[in-house]
Amino acid sequence: MWRKPEDPKFAAAPPMFPASNSPEDTSLRTEPLSATSNSTVPSVAAPAPTAGGLLTSTLVIKGEISGSEDLMVDGEVHGKIQINEGKVTIGPHGRVSADIVAREILVRGKVEGSLRGRERVEIASTGEVRGDVFARRLVIEEGAAIKGSIEIERPAEMAPPRAARVSGDGAELPGERESA
């Protein structure tokens, strides 16, 4: 009736990466980050393919962090963070001196540097940003602090250049007029 704990059929599945807005989870997940760390990182089991990265509050990273999956920063980062296809969350204890480029950016801590969110940037009520903010969509909670410029980037500004349209006889057609 009771299965032995070592029965492989009932081995525990590797822990899933928690939601990025769950600050209670302070465990470290390994992630192939191209970062230079000056802190000892305890080894843990490799996360599932969909898991992202988590820098806990005791970590200090100096260098460039890049990747393709979500990243939660609750420690200290100096350098640059670039997660083009993922979401970067700066936790309430996060202290970042870096420019951040990501699909989505959520700031609950302190950032000194520019934020460029291809889809969205959100500054929570506990967030402080000293730098320029560029986003396609922007969310600012009451209590947030921003010292810098705020600019919404229109889709046309963020899209790659369009190829010229050609009519049947090979003549180039005029471009479409941008909507106001």
Place this chain on the structure above:
Amino acid sequence: MSFLQRLRFSAAGHAGAAPTQAVGLGGPAGRSGISATPVSAPAGPAYAPRTVRPSSGLKEMLWHLDGIGRGQLLDVGPVWQNTMGFFIERGFRVYSEDLLSEWQTFLSDEEARMRALSAAECDEDVTPAGRAERFLKTTLQHGPGTLDGILLWDLLDYLDSAVGARVIARVTSLVRDGGVLLALFHSRKPESFHRYRVFDAQNIELVGAHSMIAPQRVYQNREIQDLFSRFRSSKTFVGRDQVREGLFIK
């Protein structure tokens, strides 16, 4: 915005800091990317009282800024989604710098720093003028003549004369020729502390907040004229709440 919506966040008494709720954002992107999707308020302290008041100064400011295109505007109050979205939708690049908060932090840091230094070690100018100069070394860092408009709100009522005069001199240099500056002045010492934000094209909203710094002075009209003497013209509007709105055109 309906009457009921305007009263949505009204609450009896002062609740201290402004509530921490996302003001409407993240829904389907509008033209500006800042759409309004109401977010239900979390349970907790009562909301700070809010009052919407007509603003002739804002109306006049918008008239002067109309047609600029991709202008640049500086808001020296706290960053509000409403204000940011309002001007971004009109094509502006908005700079946000909460000067009163910066000044409060600066004063605290100065006090701590001075306490740590002995009289022999301290060779800095500790007069109000010297302090004001140090403050401006890290604030309002924009190129001269680069701004089309500045929202000064009631900042000057909470700064001492030394730093207030220097802030005015600095913002005057930042505004381009033809640019505009909107400032509010209390006609008497305010009973409560508010932060300001744009409600719509004809109204501003007062949001109750913790008092950051005590009001320093009440400016007389003549003093205001002298402070903004480098502006070529000005208009003054007095509201029912006796708050004077000054629009200064450089």
